[in-house]
Amino acid sequence: MTDTPPGEGRQHHGNPPSKCVCPQCGYKADKSPAVPCWSMRCPKCETMMVGG
Numbered sequence: 503m504t505d506t507p508p509g510e511g512r513q514h515h516g517n518p519p520s521k522c523v524c525p526q527c528g529y530k531a532d533k534s535p536a537v538p539c540w541s542m543r544c545p546k547c548e549t550m551m552v553g554g
């Protein structure tokens with residue numbers, strides 16, 4: 503038995519990413535917790551955003 507919760511895996515230090523970034527033009531947008539970055543589009547170039 504271990505104390506590691508199942509399915510947790512390794513976590514990054516600090517806060518989780520709170521911004522989505524456009525890989526095309528570098529535009530950054532605040533991330534909504536309920537909305538994954540890849541479902542957002544950059545308002546400038548309409549590229550799919552990625553998580554920061």
Ligand SMILES: [Zn+2]
Nearest residue numbers: 524527544547
């Ligand atoms: Zn863009």
